[in-house]
Amino acid sequence: MPAQTSLSAPADGPTRATRALAVALLAALIALCLGWELWWAPTGRGTLAIKVLPLLPTLPGLLRLRMYTYRWLSLLVWLYAAEGLVRIGSETGLGARLAGAEVLLAVGLFAACVAHVRWRLKHATPAPAST
Template sequence: MPAVPSLSPPSGVPVAPSPLPPDAPTRVTRALAMGLLVGLVLLGLAWELWLSPTGRGTWAVKVLPLLPALPGLWRWRLYTYRWLSLLVWLYIAEGLVRAGSEHGTGAAMATTQVLVGVALFAACAIHVRWRLKRAAR
């Protein structure tokens, strides 16, 4: 029978430490951030294309800057959580302006956008804080 090669590195060879597995709080905040991001994209599309469109639905392109964040959140990229927590403030500001200027369905969509945006910011900020705190230990 042939010998099976060992999977361990030869002695004396330095081994890079494996990254820490995610703990419960970071898994929860990642799931929240991903769900809220998808919700914000779907809300923007539904709002501008079907529920209360402005113009010919061309404002639906406003969700395009959010799409590159999905792979970064999926891959646990800390940088993505940081820039997304800044980008989401543009959507919060738009929601605040439109909540005060529109009526009916448009105002309800704007208020929902503000709430989802603030929740997304909180999830990203808490995720970054916990990851940095854990890395410092």
């Protein structure tokens, strides 16, 4: 039977730093998507602002250092990167610049999540054997 590892969140510097970076980038991505669709360069009636809804439940998980949340958020953000890349090519002016910012924030959030997960897995302690 393979040894299990404990993924309890250590309170070390890299864990806190990657969490802070991920939370800041997530908040910036949410703010960008809302501002873009509601005020700065809305598409239609601003109904595309609902695209932030999948991001909202991730915030508590990031703050609680839930490894599962970091993992699935690292996959989810690629939808936002893809949307930004499509809109860079289809929009002009402010819309294209906002799309570029969305891509940068999504890729940065991916990198922060991956760094957090890798650090935690690298420094996981073996769980005690059960009898």
